[in-house]
Amino acid sequence: MVGEVDVRIASDPRWLKLARTLIDECCQIVSLGAGPTRAMVMAANEALSNVMRHAYGGDRTCPIRIVCRRTSGALEVEIWDRGDEFDPFAQRVPPPDELRGGGRGLFLIRSSVDEGEYARTSGWNRTRLRKRLPGEARREALRGHAG
Amino acid sequence: MVGEVDVRIASDPRWLKLARTLIDECCQIVSLGAGPTRAMVMAANEALSNVMRHAYGGDRTCPIRIVCRRTSGALEVEIWDRGDEFDPFAQRVPPPDELRGGGRGLFLIRSSVDEGEYARTSGWNRTRLRKRLPGEARREALRGHAG
Amino acid sequence: MQVNIKHHAEGAVVQVTGDVDMLSSPRLREAILELAQDCAKARIVVNLEGVHYIDSSGVASLVEGLQTARRYRTKLMLVGLNEGPRDVLQLTRLLDVFDVRASDSAALGD
């Protein structure tokens, strides 16, 4: 993966499948493996759904930016939105074993990624999701051959 | 398709598959149909390959922008690059039935799209590829239900 | 996502195909709730063989279906869990909450 892919969509749930397909493709480019790929796609989808539903309250016309890149040893997906400040990694997440209707998104995000990071920069929320590359792909990445 | 999807990548052929997947997904969102979808994916892939090979001479680090949107009655894919001015629709395209090595890209682009359009704007080449939506999807689009 | 309902003497099979996400899950939810509230149905089998992705809103739809079914004394069962959906139910500790069966006929049969 040379450089990064930087995608801008509107906050319409009709784009979710395209976003998943895109992130899945990036996972394949860096040979992330099937399980970690499913986890990354899940985390990003939940973060995007939360932006559409909560940060933008269902307004389908607001801006979302998705950036995927390989850092040394990890695949990183960033999700940007202009909603109110909200750190998905700083919330109290209730245990997931109750039979309640919703409330599983943040839990899934946090249990699917290896590292999460939040920042507020010039009116945008930036949520970073990271999955470590598996040993082999990682060594290749360091030698500069992978892709 | 609400609004548009706007994607920025570097001019590295490793991104071609992702670009095809993305455009294929957009074709599905607007129910373009299998044949026209293959045609649009082919045209966009050839245009992108030409940008990587000719406009940027193989340099893998130059900027490319891809925008997909639905206009009334058509799916439109734009490919932007910062190479020298080059209008792919203004070239003499030799007949394709000779047994020569290359030289089929421009022909494929022009025979796959319903409409092509080129513009030079502030240092960028903007190549527009259009496929008309089929009757049904088109009527739905006009009623505002499609997607 | 497509939802297809087949009616049998023993109950109804809800065949789901495609991704279940925030866009599509309301349709799955509606289909299950309608069947769950139909007292004539003793069993609802949700067949997810054609589903490789389900998000938290899809899981919430299944949970709501299960609760409604219990209220109406209907059995709700899951069939055909692919790896993706299985992962999510496992992570959210719901795999043991649902009655997971090997096939439609196994679910309709006992």
Added chain:
Amino acid sequence: MQVNIKHHAEGAVVQVTGDVDMLSSPRLREAILELAQDCAKARIVVNLEGVHYIDSSGVASLVEGLQTARRYRTKLMLVGLNEGPRDVLQLTRLLDVFDVRASDSAALGD
């Protein structure tokens, strides 16, 4: 894209899987040219069953393979054309230029 070569008494089968584009076609080109220049091979069968996308650089690789094969008096045949590859060869008026066969055995057999 994967290229897999199987050697038979009658010739070699080049099994291609995945998309053939500007990134991958040089490997296909190399594999075909190497076989085409091997005078011991009477036939080269390029099996494209596993290919759903081939771009103009892939088509150019096949054309170059065909020309080299002719020079070395080797037959080059295509097998397993899916709709995508068929479209491209049709559009570029190469469908009749290539010897397209129904199967590996049909290509190796006559």
